[in-house]
Amino acid sequence: MILGEGTEGALITELVFWTIALSTVVSAIAVVQIRDLFRASLFLIVTLLGVAGLFILLRAEFLAGVQLMIYVGAISVLIIFAILMTRDLEDGSTAHNFRIPVALVALILMGVSIYAISNTEWNIIGTETLNTDQMNQAADVFSNGIPTLAKLLLRDFVLAFEVVSVLLLSAVLGSLALVRGR
Amino acid sequence: MTLERFLIIGAILFAIGLYGALSKKHAIAVLMSLELMFNGVNVTAVALSRYTVPKALSESYQTVENAAGFLLTGHVFAVFIITVAAAEVALGLAIIIAIYRSRSTVLVTEAADMKK
Numbered sequence: 280m281i282l283g284e285g286t287e288g289a290l291i292t293e294l295v296f297w298t299i300a301l302s303t304v305v306s307a308i309a310v311v312q313i314r315d316l317f318r319a320s321l322f323l324i325v326t327l328l329g330v331a332g333l334f335i336l337l338r339a340e341f342l343a344g345v346q347l348m349i350y351v352g353a354i355s356v357l358i359i360f361a362i363l364m365t366r367d368l369e370d371g372s373t374a375h376n377f378r379i380p381v382a383l384v385a386l387i388l389m390g391v392s393i394y395a396i397s398n399t400e401w402n403i404i405g406t407e408t409l410n411t412d413q414m415n416q417a418a419d420v421f422s423n424g425i426p427t428l429a430k431l432l433l434r435d436f437v438l439a440f441e442v443v444s445v446l447l448l449s450a451v452l453g454s455l456a457l458v459r460g461r
Numbered sequence: 462m463t464l465e466r467f468l469i470i471g472a473i474l475f476a477i478g479l480y481g482a483l484s485k486k487h488a489i490a491v492l493m494s495l496e497l498m499f500n501g502v503n504v505t506a507v508a509l510s511r512y513t514v515p516k517a518l519s520e521s522y523q524t525v526e527n528a529a530g531f532l533l534t535g536h537v538f539a540v541f542i543i544t545v546a547a548a549e550v551a552l553g554l555a556i557i558i559a560i561y562r563s564r565s566t567v568l569v570t571e572a573a574d575m576k577k
Contacts, residue, residue: 300470307474307497311481316489323493326474330500337467337511342503342539349543354496354550361489361554365567375570378484385483389476396468401513403464404532408514420532421511431537443544450548454555 296336303329316362324355341425467508474501486568488557492550499546503539510535 306325313319327350334343402408404417420427432440474497481494515531561567 296466300466303470304473304477307477310493310497311477311485311490316487319490320493323496326497327500330474330504333467333470333504334507337507339507339511339536339539342507342536342543345540345543346503349547350496350500354547357550357554358489358493358496361557364558365489365561375484375486378480381483382480385476385480388479389472392472392475393469396465396472401464402516403512404514417532424533424536428533428536428540431531431533432540436537436541439541443541447544447548450552454551457552457555457559 292336295332299329299332299336303333317359317366320355320358320362323358324351327351327355338421338424341428464508464512467512468505471501471503471505471508474498474504476501486570488560488567488569488572489554491569492553492557495553496546496550499542503542506535506538506542508535510538 303326306322306329309322310319310326313322327346331343331346331351334340334346404414406414409417478494478497478499478501481497482491485491485494510533515534557567560572564572566572
């Protein structure tokens with residue numbers, strides 16, 4: 280038994296995956312290549328939507344919703360507002376002089392990580408790594424993910440959960456204090 | 462194959478974001494590239510959580526309570542990354558606006574007083 284039997288490997292899933300993957304990567308390149316910052320931020324929104332689609336393909340519907348609300352709904356609006364507020368003096372986002380070495384470094388990093396990804400023996404979920412009982416458990420976890428995620432967040436990771444709420448509060452207070460000025 | 466292609470997309474997004482974050486002059490462009498890097502990491506975390514088995518589950522799951530729940534650890538990481546990214550963007554944009562007000566520039570190359 281394979282998790283997601285029936286949908287995984289179907290032609291329509293492949294088509295959806297390649298469409299999302301291509302548009303995500305192309306618009307990510309557009310984000311760093313387009314000079315007009317406002318247009319770049321619109322392409323950033325396309326990338327964030329594509330990542331939300333990837334989350335749905337990965338059976339993380341809750342995270343896809345969170346991605347839509349926080350990234351597409353809140354962060355991109357913040358970025359667009361900041362661009363519009365500071366727009367009057369800049370003629371776009373130019374790169375500085377050593378962009379070619381930086382591009383080389385990024386390309387080398389990408390090549391090394393793709394090499395490492397394709398040469399690692401991953402411990403894939405399947406009948407070789409799990410017995411039948413565990414497979415049923417795993418299928419249950421993925422078909423009913425949100426309660427499991429809530430248990431993890433509020434039991435095993437509860438310290439990080441509380442610390443992150445304090446972090447958010449201090450970030451909001453700090454940004455208010457910074458922007459409000461005198 | 463199915464795991465690797467998601468990981469490769471994550472790596473590509475991270476590399477593009479790295480290029481943008483290191484080569485852009487405009488501070489908001491740097492922040493947008495940082496968002497790309499965060500998203501690459503998120504895709505990687507969720508893909509690993511979807512396709513790979515943690516050691517606790519494949520070896521000794523009787524001794525670990527709620528072992529199947531650890532399949533979703535990558536989702537928890539992604540939730541925290543998204544939260545920290547939201548805090549980071551709010552603070553970063555506030556700092557950019559403060560710099561813009563006090564010295565009317567948004568270029569990271571010009572706000573470099575600590576170099577002198």
